[in-house]
Amino acid sequence: MARQRGVLFVVCLISLATLWSCRLPKMCVYSQCNTDSGPRTTPASSTNIDDGLDLSQPDAPFVSWPLARVCKETTWTPGIVFVCDNNSGGIGNIRNYILTCVRYAIEAGAAGLVLPTIRTRSEADLSSLMQSQQGFDYFFDEGHFRKSLQGACPQFTIYSSTDDIPNAMSPFQAEPLTPRNLGVRGGCDNRELNKHSDRFGLQFRAHVQQHAEEFNMLLPSPKHPRGYRLNWGVQWDFPVHRDGPEFVASFGGLLKFRADILDLGRKTAAYMRAFAAAHDQAERSRAYAGMHLRTESDALSNWPRFENQSGAYLKRASSMKLQAAYLATGNKTEAEKLARSASSTYDMGVVTKHELLKDHPVDLKALEVLTWDQQALVDFVVLLDCDYFLGVSPSSFSMNVALKRHLKADGLHTRPWKVGGDGDAWSWLVGSYQRYWDDWLFMYDSLWP
Numbered sequence: 001m002a003r004q005r006g007v008l009f010v011v012c013l014i015s016l017a018t019l020w021s022c023r024l025p026k027m028c029v030y031s032q033c034n035t036d037s038g039p040r041t042t043p044a045s046s047t048n049i050d051d052g053l054d055l056s057q058p059d060a061p062f063v064s065w066p067l068a069r070v071c072k073e074t075t076w077t078p079g080i081v082f083v084c085d086n087n088s089g090g091i092g093n094i095r096n097y098i099l100t101c102v103r104y105a106i107e108a109g110a111a112g113l114v115l116p117t118i119r120t121r122s123e124a125d126l127s128s129l130m131q132s133q134q135g136f137d138y139f140f141d142e143g144h145f146r147k148s149l150q151g152a153c154p155q156f157t158i159y160s161s162t163d164d165i166p167n168a169m170s171p172f173q174a175e176p177l178t179p180r181n182l183g184v185r186g187g188c189d190n191r192e193l194n195k196h197s198d199r200f201g202l203q204f205r206a207h208v209q210q211h212a213e214e215f216n217m218l219l220p221s222p223k224h225p226r227g228y229r230l231n232w233g234v235q236w237d238f239p240v241h242r243d244g245p246e247f248v249a250s251f252g253g254l255l256k257f258r259a260d261i262l263d264l265g266r267k268t269a270a271y272m273r274a275f276a277a278a279h280d281q282a283e284r285s286r287a288y289a290g291m292h293l294r295t296e297s298d299a300l301s302n303w304p305r306f307e308n309q310s311g312a313y314l315k316r317a318s319s320m321k322l323q324a325a326y327l328a329t330g331n332k333t334e335a336e337k338l339a340r341s342a343s344s345t346y347d348m349g350v351v352t353k354h355e356l357l358k359d360h361p362v363d364l365k366a367l368e369v370l371t372w373d374q375q376a377l378v379d380f381v382v383l384l385d386c387d388y389f390l391g392v393s394p395s396s397f398s399m400n401v402a403l404k405r406h407l408k409a410d411g412l413h414t415r416p417w418k419v420g421g422d423g424d425a426w427s428w429l430v431g432s433y434q435r436y437w438d439d440w441l442f443m444y445d446s447l448w449p
């Protein structure tokens, strides 16, 4: 009995001591934090040169050091060539597919990269995605891409096409690759981002080795190059914030829009300012809202409907005293419907790019020779320019615009967009934010603006 009591006493004593000692280090740490608020530990290179850059601009200069740093950390293998062409959809999907592919190519140490191409879709049936391939310059500025990527990562050789890879087999063949399949998947939803992106390089090299042994092939080398093609649908896969905010904020800058489309976008934005001033006779305010109405025939059925989008947009814009709005949508009928309701309920003037360019025949012509998806780039540029953007989640186009505008906050140091709230100072996306998977919220974690 006495012995038991002794044990109890000791246990009590130990517990008390543990409790007490647990408190102590905490208190120390706190006080240290309070007194030691000296110099911030941001790297010097990121403070002077790059601060004050407005990375939300469609033609912002490319900040290369975050990419250069990632490329320097990689083990490169000459003879491994990545092909980034199995993509589809609008600009949001295409951009992120290409960026995902390039990011994985770096991690794989693929010293060869074929200039990405873009798969078009049918104009007659927007949901028919798998049409012919177009070149990189269907959307983007090729010179800018080459210069920026090579400048940051001289380890890459960029081939204009698969025909240009020296010593490649003819016809060229590439092994299809879904990066996340190289790790042990785990989790319970197959839309889960790749939790093994840090280990992808190791796993990829092991895969290459194993494959060579299995099929009795030579390892990749400049004499025996080996192609890898990222499969369709891998664009929402890479947990972008693993690379730090400066990388997230700058990487997308590789994909600048083609100069003529950028120019047309800027002109359209200028016409929009004039429209806003003319509409708001009293104030002559040139401010305008940007709206992305995503109700085209290929919008998914469980997305917010026309009424949900238009109602929320108009209410919000009017509460911000915006009397003019630029409307991006591929559906003319619905555009007219929204414009009517804006005019009758809020005395707000709403126009589309086609209406703005009506009085500028040369520009209208330039717009009309573009395809539906190319015309959307003009919208993208104007929406980046507007004073407040209203879009819809989970449209990758809306998300892309909102996240790029969000870079205004702190440039390179921008913290992630807060998902599911009231938006930020520049944008708000209506939508459903309950379910991480079914509401496609994982896209916010895998998108480079």
Ligand SMILES: *[C@@H]1O[C@H](CO)[C@@H](O)[C@H](O)[C@H]1NC(C)=O
Binding pocket: 086, 176, 229, 230, 231, 232, 233
């Ligand atoms: C593109 O990806 C799809 C889906 O993963 C796959 O079935 C198809 O074979 C790929 N195309 C090529 C050319 O590899």
Ligand SMILES: *[C@@H]1O[C@H](CO)[C@@H](O)[C@H](O)[C@H]1NC(C)=O
Binding pocket: 295, 296, 297, 298, 330, 331, 332, 333, 334
């Ligand atoms: C436009 O929206 C209407 C519904 O208001 C729909 O019936 C039509 O298919 C849509 N058109 C396109 C081109 O998406």
Ligand SMILES: *[C@@H]1O[C@H](CO)[C@@H](O)[C@H](O)[C@H]1NC(C)=O
Binding pocket: 303, 304, 305, 307, 308, 431, 432
């Ligand atoms: C859309 O509006 C309807 C009716 O107002 C509402 O029941 C529904 O929950 C809304 N959906 C979304 C996604 O906001």
